[in-house]
Amino acid sequence: MSKLLTPLEFQRGRPMKNRFMLAPLTNWQSHEDGILSDEEFRWLTKRAEGGFGLTMTCAAHVQETGKGFPGQLGAFGDQHIEGLSRLAEAIKSKGSLANAQLHHAGMRSPEDIIGQAPVSASDDEETGARALSTDEVHQLRDDFIASAVRCDQAGFDGVELHGAHGYLLCQFFSEETNRREDEYGGSLQNRYRLLEEIIDGVRHNCRPDFQLGVRLSPERFGIDTREAVEMARLCLNDDRLDFLDMSLWDVFKEPADEAFSGSSLLELFAGLERAQVKLGVAGKIGTPQLADQAMNHEIDWIMLGRAAILQHDFPKRYAADVGFIPVPLPVTRDYLAHEGLSVKFIDYMATWPGFVED
Secondary structure, eight states, rough: OGGGGSOOOOOSOOSSSSSSEEEOOOOOOOOOOOOOOOOOOHHHHHHEEEOOOOOEEEEESSSSSOOOOOTOOOOGGGGHHHHHHHHHHHHHHHHHHHHHEEEEEEGOOOOHHSSSOOSSSBBBBBTHHHHHHHHHHHHHHHHHEEEEEEHHHHTTTTEEEETTTSSSHHHHHHTTTTTSTTSSSHHHHHHHHHHHHHHHHHHHHHHHTOEEEEEEEESSSOOOOOHHHHHHHHHHHTTHHHEEEEEETTSSSSSSGGGTTSOHHHHHHHHHSSSSSSEEEEEOOOOOHHOOOOOOOHHEEEEEEEEHHHHHTTHHHHHHTTOOOOOOOOBBBBHHTTTTTTTTHHHTTTTTTTOOOO
16 A cells, blocks of 8 residues: 555644645635635635545634735634634544644735734845834744634644744744844744744643644745754654644755755655654645655655645545546636635636646
8 A cells, every 4th residue: 555545643633544734725715804714614625525634724824914915814813713613623524634824924924915014033124024022022922822722722633833935933044034133033043942932832732632733944035954954853853743844845856055965855854863753745746656756755744735726636536546647737717616716716826827727
């Protein structure tokens, strides 16, 4: 049997029935106040029904002013618990783990969406972002923790902390965007401190079997690959965590940093020593063949993004035929609607070159 079809045990909580995770995907589908919409509900539960072992929400913002895109799911207030509960229950009823991704866009919060200047680790002239005060950093930490508690109360199996793709936690990690002089700036240890404190708070305030993961990315947005490797190593040996999700853009590409040339990003991170923390990867895994190729390395699962958009039942198709041929791009709007995407989500996908037929 393919490794992709075998269960995966975590330190905490329920096991995944297979090694397919739905990637957290921007989709513009929820209500502007962060309340879960029927469109968002349909999109996610259809993937759970399609056989994904873990179904993850899009990035759910932990502060109202941390919104990164229109129609973003929220977790910043108790008003969101009812919708989150409905979603978690439905995902789990399909045999999938339910996970929420927690997020703050930081300097990537559009001013016309949040109604004020965005915030970041330090002032940023290009985006007009202002630096958070130390007290505001503490409030941000507490709001991440409070959002995790809401997801716990809503019945989710766990949460993932979004520390990738140049969003606010990533802005703290980067020496380019973090020029602070307090305990959250300077050394990598200090720049990593906010994530450490959030991890500690989630672990102490949520139920003992609540699963906790982190998403990191190794390049772009001012991230130094050497430091990304060190942060990944810290996560992989942190007993408070259950999994590390490495978003690699393209799992098979070589690192941009020439110091790591000669191996793929997948090989670089799969080769790190780890304790009980599980490691998964995302990045242009679009066919059964590429899925198998990725799993031939020392990783525990794969995340599907575009492939899951195109075929909600990719895991079930793979189980029936490991050599099935995915639908080619571009696809019609009617096809995507049949796959559970709303008009708003399809409009978003139309901004991706070559995805939606004109």
